[in-house]
Amino acid sequence: MNVPASLKYTKSDEWFDPASGAMGLSDYAQSQLSDIVFVEVLVEVGDTVEVGSPIASVESVKASAETYASATGKVVAVNKALSEKPETLNSDPYGAGWMVKVENGQPGEVMDSGAYEKYCAQRTH
């Protein structure tokens, strides 16, 4: 399982990049959902998101999940390409699968990659 060290992670499986202000769904999350068929980003450039507010709706063949903001901030970019190619979330969740970028993002309760790896390992499924 891929857990880049430069990112921060939430308990609800989102990641936040303090350097770029980008956020999205973790590799663990996409593997749980399996084949993703629909992504709808729910916020627009200019919106302010708060930690815990929904930023995207994700559906796979068998499951559905909401993605929540991992940081508070003003949205400066949204990844429109995800609605055309939802499978990007499966293949590249930390790269091309970014969902929303905020400026001056203040992360909420997040953990570093080591803690997140442990957290994923202990969850039974």
Place this chain on the structure above:
Amino acid sequence: MTYIPISPKERDAMLAVIGVKTLDDLFKDVPVKHRFPKLDLPPALTEMEAAAELADIAASNENVHGDLISFLGAGIYNHYIPAVVDHMLRRGEFYTAYTPYQPEISQGTLQAIFEYQSLMAALTGMEVSNASHYDGATAAAEAVNMAWAQFRGKRRKVVISATVHPQYRAVIRTYTQGMELDLAGDDADTDLDASPEELETLIDDNTMMVIVQYPDFFGRIYDYTKLIGAAHGKGALVCVVANPTALALFKTPGEMDADIVVGDGQPLGIPMWFGGPTLGFFTTKKSYVHKMAGRLVGETVDNHGQRAYVLTLTAREQHIKRERATSNICTNQGLLALASAVYMSVLGKSGLRQVAELSYHKAHYAAEQLSKIKGMGLCFSEPFFHEFALCVNRPADEVNAHLLEHGILGGYALGQDYPSLKNHLLIAVTEMNTKEEIDTLAGVLSEVNND
């Protein structure tokens, strides 16, 4: 033990395997005080007796095939149902099958629903159809739910024409009673002569949806293109409630750029059945498909490389999204969607057109004959399909009572829903009404003046 195939000997053998002595022993978790109530119901009838009793009950009604000549419509129509429709519905493989959650052994149902979706999309001029809702009224309510989901609560106004079926408007209000919506456009004193464009004044940036009916409740045909353009200009969605028979003849709501088309498919091979069950169709643009409620059948291949069909985008539905689902709907009207598909298939392009044209010509002949009666006249002057409002210049109920004495079911008394139309009947005519019946109606109605 009517349909139970276990003999006493088998029962005892099974109880022994389970490890209890009697059937009653299986219910020890049920509170003793309330266990095994004596139900005050009539003793069981045999099949022969039940058949006779039900036949008596049915015969005590007056029905529109043997007892009464009918000019009653208002959302349920007396159309001819070809014999082949019921013969297909009576096949046990169709009607005793379950929801097709196991596609390998449900391709009959799945392909039939896929074809139904295709037929409805073609009929309404839209891109996709779901597998159906309970009826036209609940389909319209689901359209409002869809608009709500689309705007995520940022818009809360629905503009709804007063000429949408009164019961549909009532159902929409029931469904949305917890949503704090502003429903505008159908006050009791609305001017029913107003053109649809006048609704434009009500559409604003808070409007999530505009709902109109085609033909409207009074049977009138309007081109909603301009209204739809105006709604889109404000970013609102438009839902058109359509009569499916009319769509065989007239410009489709799809051509007018409607976002959602709903309606009741009862005219398509489903009996009147005292109002239910019927079929709620729901068609829309492909871009809205993820917001749409209801089951959806999609095409795919199986692991033998055969073209096949499956329920798809199921993550939208209640069993996965649970409280976040757009709707709680589980069932579709499966068997009735099949009925409408068989009807549309066996009538085809030319047959459905014939039904629509016959209904049109007969309704216009009736309108012409009835408006010649002294003291009576058509209420509206717009083009209409197979229903029209007739002003009878005296309380509508009196007129209908007189008609009933002559074995005629008159039109719907409009005063029940429209205070300004207390002396008006909504007359419906279909291919099932002969010229003789229409002439009889005209004859009996003209007698009313002599009373």
Place this chain on the structure above:
Amino acid sequence: MTDAASTKTGPKIVEPTIFDLSSPGRTGVSFPDPDVPHSELPKSMLRADLPLPELAEVDVVRHYMHLSKFNYSVDGGYYPLGSCTMKYNPKIDEDTCRLPGFLFTHPLQPIETVQGNLALMYQLQEWLKEISGFAAVTLQPAAGAHGEFTGVLLMRAYHKSRGDAKRIKMLIPDSAHGTNPASAGMLGLKIVQIPSDPRGNVDLKALQERCDDTVLGMMLTNPNTLGLFDEHIEEVCRIIHACGGLMYGDGANLNALLGIVRPAEIGFDLMHFNLHKTFAVPHGGGGPGSGPVGVAAPLADFLPEPLVGMLEEGDEETPPLFGFVKPAKSIGRMKAFHGHFGGGLVRAFTYIAMHGPDGLKDISQYAVLNANYLLARLRRTYRVPFDRICMHEFVAEGQFEGSDVRALDIAKRLMDYNFHPPTNYFPLIVHEALMIEPTETENKDTLDAFAEALIKIAAESKTQPELLHNAPSTTQFGRMDEVKAARDLVLCCWLPEDYEEQR
């Protein structure tokens, strides 16, 4: 005319669609020429083309006959689908619901002309009241989920009428069917999940902790989706009532309770019936259903309109006059017209008439007998997490130690044994759940054959797991590419582009 089988390279076409089979100029059913003069059609409003298929009647019949052969059905075999009650659908019900006196009546006819229909509906309301113990019944909801939504609206209206607007939470067990939270969600209620205890009952301590005056009520299926009758059901209802909440019963599992117990008497305030489960109304390949709702007296005024009532009492000479009544504080209309009269109500009426009180009790006793028999035969092979006397269904785990076989594979392999699989992956609280409900209309030979098939499949999972992973292999169609279906999203087919040129 397009030759459907060789139209394109790509998937093999087993049965062409109705559009594939269409050919210009073919006609099926046609109608007489108008016997009235033609009226002018409004030219600017006419549709240019109606792209529907053109087939002869024989082609339509053959097409649907071919399709029917791909379906498994109750008439063809056993469907142990938990929570669905796939019992035999009596053929007499097909005839009675199609009597002309029912088929050809319009819902808006004067009530004097449809007293037969109204008397039947009134009588059915009374019978459902008697069976369940409730004070009033509406026959209007079109399906179980529709009944649930009606129920949630009723609960909200009741509290609102008491001036209590702070009740915004609905308590729902973790084993609940998805329609329960979805119905509550439609009203914007907050769902609070209640866990089950180790014996499969509602966890009383957790329930007590979450009960306060912001709770609208609880939605509970009893017996629950594990097939277990809650050992503390009266206490559960008492706890909810104590905090001012209402107890909603999901009646999906009523097949275990006919003549056994009346839900109203053990504490439920309202409940929906599934006529297409308990009362043998056929499933129709997905519908139509019928979901009447019964309520205790305090809720009767809120029922949807219209209700069927007795407008005038009868005497020795005249029958009563039945008609429609609007409850005083009605939540409104749930659908157009009166409910699923033809499909659901007449069939259920016929069914209850032919069973009587003793017959109904037999149904539940034998439904529960059959389920416990299967449980006894299977518990040594499949792990049953809540292993106690069950009601009409039970849940087993479809997985084995040391094998990567899952419930899905077991389900698919059952098809190779000519059985429809049980419900799988529900309820969510059991891993790899297989929910088995035989119903009372299966004979012992079928039950034994099913148990033996499952036992054999368990053995195959260890010795020949690929048989399960590749199943079904003996059916016409195999496993589907569901990802392709969702990604490519082909939801309709059309007449070919060059169709008109062939006319």
